[in-house]
Amino acid sequence: MTARTNEMTGAEAMVRLLQAYGVKHMFGLCGDTTLPFYDALAQLDHGIEHILTRDERHAAYMADAYARVTGRPGVCEGPSGGGATYILPGVVEANESSIPIMAITTDVSTTARGKYPLTELDQVALFRPLTKWNATLDNSERLPAMVRAAFRAMTTGRPGAVHLAFPFDTQKGAVSQSEIWADPRHQTFPSERAGPDPDAIEAAADILAKSRAAVIVCGGGPVIAGAFEELAAVARALDCPVATTVSGQGAIAETDPLALGVVGSNGGAPSTRAVVDAADVVMFVGCRAGSVTTERWRSPPPGRTIIHIDSDPMVIGANYQTEVAIAADAKLALGALAKALATRTLTGQGGAARAAEAWRAKREAFDALALSHDRPIRPEVAIKALMNVLDKDAVIVADPGTPCPYFSAHYRWPTAGRNFITNRAHGALGYALAASMGAHVGRPDVKTVAVMGDGSFNFCCGEFETIVRHRMPITAIVFSNSTFGWIKAGQNAGFGQRFYNVDFGRTDHAAVASAFGVRSWRVEDPEELPGVLREAVAHDGPTLVDIISQPLHEAAAPVSEWIA
Numbered sequence: 121m122t123a124r125t126n127e128m129t130g131a132e133a134m135v136r137l138l139q140a141y142g143v144k145h146m147f148g149l150c151g152d153t154t155l156p157f158y159d160a161l162a163q164l165d166h167g168i169e170h171i172l173t174r175d176e177r178h179a180a181y182m183a184d185a186y187a188r189v190t191g192r193p194g195v196c197e198g199p200s201g202g203g204a205t206y207i208l209p210g211v212v213e214a215n216e217s218s219i220p221i222m223a224i225t226t227d228v229s230t231t232a233r234g235k236y237p238l239t240e241l242d243q244v245a246l247f248r249p250l251t252k253w254n255a256t257l258d259n260s261e262r263l264p265a266m267v268r269a270a271f272r273a274m275t276t277g278r279p280g281a282v283h284l285a286f287p288f289d290t291q292k293g294a295v296s297q298s299e300i301w302a303d304p305r306h307q308t309f310p311s312e313r314a315g316p317d318p319d320a321i322e323a324a325a326d327i328l329a330k331s332r333a334a335v336i337v338c339g340g341g342p343v344i345a346g347a348f349e350e351l352a353a354v355a356r357a358l359d360c361p362v363a364t365t366v367s368g369q370g371a372i373a374e375t376d377p378l379a380l381g382v383v384g385s386n387g388g389a390p391s392t393r394a395v396v397d398a399a400d401v402v403m404f405v406g407c408r409a410g411s412v413t414t415e416r417w418r419s420p421p422p423g424r425t426i427i428h429i430d431s432d433p434m435v436i437g438a439n440y441q442t443e444v445a446i447a448a449d450a451k452l453a454l455g456a457l458a459k460a461l462a463t464r465t466l467t468g469q470g471g472a473a474r475a476a477e478a479w480r481a482k483r484e485a486f487d488a489l490a491l492s493h494d495r496p497i498r499p500e501v502a503i504k505a506l507m508n509v510l511d512k513d514a515v516i517v518a519d520p521g522t523p524c525p526y527f528s529a530h531y532r533w534p535t536a537g538r539n540f541i542t543n544r545a546h547g548a549l550g551y552a553l554a555a556s557m558g559a560h561v562g563r564p565d566v567k568t569v570a571v572m573g574d575g576s577f578n579f580c581c582g583e584f585e586t587i588v589r590h591r592m593p594i595t596a597i598v599f600s601n602s603t604f605g606w607i608k609a610g611q612n613a614g615f616g617q618r619f620y621n622v623d624f625g626r627t628d629h630a631a632v633a634s635a636f637g638v639r640s641w642r643v644e645d646p647e648e649l650p651g652v653l654r655e656a657v658a659h660d661g662p663t664l665v666d667i668i669s670q671p672l673h674e675a676a677a678p679v680s681e682w683i684a
Contacts, residue, residue: 126297130260131160133295134224134286137267139166140302143195145186145561146170147179151199153226153239156291171561171590173554174582176203180210181551182558183221185517185541187214190562191308191346193274197224201239204246204285209548212250215281216545217367218344218431220274220309222282223247229289230258243285252280260293268303275309278432279344310345314431316448316456324427324444325460327401331425333469334360335399337383337413340367340544341406341430341450348372348536350454351405357461359468361395361475365413366528367544368406374532377472381479384413385680387528391481393419393680395474403427406450409439412544415680429453486530489676496670497646499526499599499677505650506569506597507531509657514567515559518542519552521606522599522672523571529678550579553596557583560592567595567657574600577629584636587662595656596633596664602626605672612673613682633664640664 128136134157138146146168150158161170173179176198183194194214198207204225214221228237247254253273257263270282305311328334342351351371355362355378362372363380366387372379383392393415396402402420406429407413414420417439425443428436433447446453490504503526510516512534518527524542533539541559543551549572556570572580577598587594599605608622630640639659641652649667656663672682 127294128297129156129160129291130257130263130293130295131156131291132164133260133263133300134267135160135164135166135168136300137264137302138168138195140300141271142192142307143168146195146197147173147182147186147558148197149173149176149179149199149203151203151226153200153228153288154197156288157197157226157286171586173586176207177209177550178554178580178583180207180214180221180223181554182561184210184214184217184219185555185558186562187219187221187309188541189515189538189559193271193309194219194221194558195224196221197226199239200225200227200243201241204241204243208246208250209546211247211281211283213543213545213548213551215251217543218279218340220279220281222270222274222284224284224286226291227256227285227287230287231289243283247283251283253282256285256287257290258287260290260295263290263295264299264301271306272303275306275311277314279309310431310449313345313449313452314447316446316453318456320444320446321453321456321460324403324446324457325464327425327427327443328358328403328461329464329466331358331401331469333399334358334401334403335380335396336360336362336403336405337365337396337407338362338368338371338405339365339407339413342371342454343368343538345406345450347451347454350451350458352376353458354454354461355471357458357466358471359466360471363392363396365407365544366524366542369528369533369540370537373534373536375534378475380475381482382528383419385415386412387525387678388415388680389478389482389529389678391478395478396420399424401425401427403429405429405454406431408435414439482529485676493646494670495644495646496601496668497643497649498670499675500530501646501649502597502599502653502667502669503527503530505653508650509654510569511567514539514569515556515563516540516569516571517552517556517559519549519572519576520547521549521573521575521604522601522669523552523573525678527571549573549576552576553580553583556594556596557587557592560594567593569657570594570596572596572598573605574598574602574627574629575604577627581632584633584638584662588637591661593660594662596638596662598629598664598666599669600626600629600666601669601671603671609672609677609679609682629666630664638662638664640666642666642668644668
């Protein structure tokens with residue numbers, strides 16, 4: 121506190137406001153412009169654990185996954201200049217994935233602007249197109265109101281990322297203690313949910329009641345909204361299958377008789393696409409109906425009746441002519457729709473049989489490969505082994521590239537809820553390891569597994585020091601095939617197998633991780649893999665399994681454009 125007992129510094133005010141909003145963890149990296157803020161964190165009794173990361177990008181990824189598993193906004197921070205630019209990838213991913221994180225980047229003093237101080241840049245201009253809400257805290261007296269506005273912005277409507285630039289002199293400026301209060305509605309998300317138009321609900325119920333082969337396609341919206349019971353109630357009432365996007369996995373347990381699994385070009389299968397193509401009514405829920413989900417807007421094909429539920433009205437009708445638009449929170453909209461359907465006479469649509477047939481065809485192809493003794497090891501072998509080893513509440517975080525399509529298509533999630541995380545908005549490599557750390561901090565009582573390719577490993581391996589320092593019992597799995605596999609598979613399928621500049625030397629990932637203090641294995645024999653994975657998962661500290669695996673361009677990856 122300052123000498124005047126009714127005032128505190130801006131840095132102290134920021135700490136107290138975060139405390140008031142129930143923040144328990146923060147991820148970040150120190151810098152010159154952060155000194156007053158860190159000093160306040162050091163001196164005050166606030167109950168916030170600050171986790172020092174090895175770069176700001178991973179701090180944002182940690183905050184992202186932390187928010188996904190806790191339902192509370194994630195908070196990350198970094199210094200000016202390079203810190204502000206490094207933190208951007210994680211902020212962009214969270215914002216486009218409708219995940220609320222607050223990125224605080226400290227800044228040079230307002231009085232130094234235009235005088236060419238070290239690390240000066242226009243942070244507000246930099247973050248403006250990449251966040252839901254963004255401001256600079258130039259006036260310490262306005263700091264509390266601006267922080268409250270940031271929490272309100274990131275948790276209401278379609279959740280998203282916010283950014284606060286925090287100048288050095290504002291950190292030392294005076295703030296009235298009476299201004300330190302929080303709105304408890306914005307401690308979790310989604311908050312202040314928007315309800316549906318009753319007329320739209322009735323119109324949707326009328327169409328669905330008359331349908332004979334409806335399909336529900338869920339994006340990430342129902343998972344974010346926690347609409348698991350409401351979705352199940354609608355699906356059971358209609359007896360229709362529920363498909364998901366990759367981000368929507370967890371909206372329904374994939375062992376549910378009505379679960380169809382993932383549809384689309386990444387993780388979908390011909391048998392699941394056939395169910396969508398044969399539908400007379402398709403209801404998108406919390407789904408943008410983007411290029412991957414619809415296989416470049418070819419599935420569902422023209423002529424289908426479309427109902428679309430989304431918290432963002434701009435999404436509805438962007439890609440498909442929509443018969444009924446319901447701009448509302450997924451939980452509230454599905455709950456209202458379930459009640460409306462209960463008043464109507466419904467005939468069964470054979471949803472369980474349609475879903476079972478799709479799974480049968482997909483599992484038949486998978487099972488044959490999952491028992492393979494081939495070397496390099498087929499990814500299907502690893503998926504099957506993990507399904508046999510992990511508990512049903514485990515959290516798996518997968519990078520793009522090799523892991524994402526295989527886990528999306530073949531790992532059958534036994535419960536509804538947030539158990540699978542992958543960065544589907546922008547697909548940057550190097551996400552999974554840091555995100556698994558945020559997921560572990562947010563949900564420490566379950567096993568967390570980070571799955572990556574060797575391309576991703578080299579983006580993120582410095583964070584193994586953080587994992588070891590905090591003794592996080594995360595198991596990392598590397599599919600090692602010495603190539604940027606997704607690009608090479610694209611060159612294989614569509615560019616005459618002209619493989620240009622996608623291959624690199626093999627790294628001994630187990631040796632690298634061991635040097636950080638991670639217990640590690642390298643596996644080349646598929647017979648050894650189940651036992652090694654069981655031992656790695658059971659270990660009470662951080663582990664890594666380096667799997668010498670088949671590259672994507674030689675594999676039977678569930679990616680439709682390569683299969684074609």
